[in-house]
Amino acid sequence: MTDAPLSLQDFTSLLSQFHGEAAPAIDAASDADALEAVRTKYLGRAHGWLKDLSAKLGQLEKTDRAAAGAAFNEVRLRVEATLETRRVALTPARVAGALADPTMPARRQWTGAVHPVTQVIDEMIEIFRELGFTVALGPEAESPWYNFGSLNFPADHPAMDLHDTLYLADDLVLRTHTSPVQTRTLQGYAPPIRVLIPGNVHRRDPFDASHAPTFAQVEGLVVDEGITFADLKATLTHFANRFFGKTKTRFRPSYFPFTEPSAEMDVLCGVCHGSGCGVCKQSGWIEILGSGLVHPAVLESSGVDSEKYTGWAFGMGPARTALARHGIPDIRLLYDSDVRFLGQFAK
Numbered sequence: 001m002t003d004a005p006l007s008l009q010d011f012t013s014l015l016s017q018f019h020g021e022a023a024p025a026i027d028a029a030s031d032a033d034a035l036e037a038v039r040t041k042y043l044g045r046a047h048g049w050l051k052d053l054s055a056k057l058g059q060l061e062k063t064d065r066a067a068a069g070a071a072f073n074e075v076r077l078r079v080e081a082t083l084e085t086r087r088v089a090l091t092p093a094r095v096a097g098a099l100a101d102p103t104m105p106a107r108r109q110w111t112g113a114v115h116p117v118t119q120v121i122d123e124m125i126e127i128f129r130e131l132g133f134t135v136a137l138g139p140e141a142e143s144p145w146y147n148f149g150s151l152n153f154p155a156d157h158p159a160m161d162l163h164d165t166l167y168l169a170d171d172l173v174l175r176t177h178t179s180p181v182q183t184r185t186l187q188g189y190a191p192p193i194r195v196l197i198p199g200n201v202h203r204r205d206p207f208d209a210s211h212a213p214t215f216a217q218v219e220g221l222v223v224d225e226g227i228t229f230a231d232l233k234a235t236l237t238h239f240a241n242r243f244f245g246k247t248k249t250r251f252r253p254s255y256f257p258f259t260e261p262s263a264e265m266d267v268l269c270g271v272c273h274g275s276g277c278g279v280c281k282q283s284g285w286i287e288i289l290g291s292g293l294v295h296p297a298v299l300e301s302s303g304v305d306s307e308k309y310t311g312w313a314f315g316m317g318p319a320r321t322a323l324a325r326h327g328i329p330d331i332r333l334l335y336d337s338d339v340r341f342l343g344q345f346a347k
C-alpha cells in the first residue's frame with residue numbers, strides 16, 4: 001500500500017507550522033544549552049522536524065517538487081538565520097552583567113624590561129664593583145668652577161662657550177660631563193679612591209643620529225699612591241674583556257684638559273671583527289672611552305697632594321656603547337620609548 005500523494009498546499013502548510021513553532025522557540029532559548037536543545041528538536045540532522053519535512057518532499061507529485069523545494073529552502077534559511085542571531089546574542093560578552101568571554105584567547109601580558117642604556121650602566125657598575133669601586137653621584141646643576149675650573153679648563157676654553165654649554169644663570173650650568181663629581185669626591189674623601197660615577201649630562205648638541213642634547217655618562221676615578229698608566233691600561237682592558245667578551249683593545253693618544261697623558265680606548269668591532277663594516281665606519285675598531293692620568297692641577301685644586309698621590313680616570317657614553325653592542329644605527333631610537341623597538345633588547 002502506498003501513501004496518497006501529498007499536495008503542495010499541505011506541504012506549505014506544514015512548512016508554516018514548522019516556522020511558526022521553531023522561530024519563537026529559538027527566540028525563547030535563555031542560554032546556550034537551551035538553544036542547543038531547540039536546534040536539535042527543529043534542525044537536528046538525525047531526527048529533527050526539518051529532516052521529517054525534507055523526507056515528505058518525496059511524497060509530492062513530481063510537478064510540485066520544484067516549488068515545494070524552493071519553499072522548503074527558504075524556510076530552512078530563515079530558521080537557521082534566526083538561530084544564528086540568537087546564538088550571537090547569547091555569547092557571554094553580550095549578556096548584560098557578564099564581565100568577559102571565558103572562551104576568548106588570552107591576551108599577551110606585557111612586562112617591563114630594563115632599557116638597553118641602563119643595561120650597559122648596570123653591567124659596568126657590576127664589573128667595577130668586583131674591582132673594589134663604589135658608586136658616587138653628584139648634582140646636575142653645577143657652578144662653572146666645579147664643571148670647568150677645578151678640572152684644569154683654561155679660562156678661555158671653547159667648551160665654556162654658550163654654543164656648547166647650557167647656562168641656567170651666570171654662575172650655574174647644567175653639567176657637561178660627570179667630571180665635577182671627581183672634584184667633589186676628592187674634596188670629600190681621602191685616598192685611596194676608587195669610584196664609578198654614572199649620571200646624565202647636558203650639552204648644546206643637535207639631536208641627530210649620533211648626538212643627543214642630554215645623555216648618560218659613566219666616569220671612573222682611581223687615586224692612590226704609586227698609580228701609573230699601567231694600572232689604567234690593565235683595568236680598562238679587563239673591563240673591555242668582561243663587557244664585550246674576549247676582545248682586542250688599543251689605546252690612541254688624545255687630549256683632555258683634566259688628564260695628562262690622555263688616551264682613547266678602542267675595542268675590535270664586534271660586527272666585522274676588524275675587517276671593516278658600516279658600524280665601525282670601515283676602521284675595524286669602535287671607540288669606547290676616553291681616559292688618562294689625572295692632571296696634577298686637578299688633584300691640587302681639590303687639595304690632594306700631587307707629589308704623593310697619582311691617579312687615572314676614564315669617561316664613557318653608555319648610549320654609544322649600546323649602539324655599538326647591538327648595531328643600532330641611530331641614537332634617537334634609544335629616546336623614542338617605542339616598546340616594539342626596545343622590547344628586542346629585553347633580557
Ligand SMILES: [Zn+2]
Pocket residue numbers: 269270271272273274275276277278279280281282284285
Ligand atoms: Zn666593523
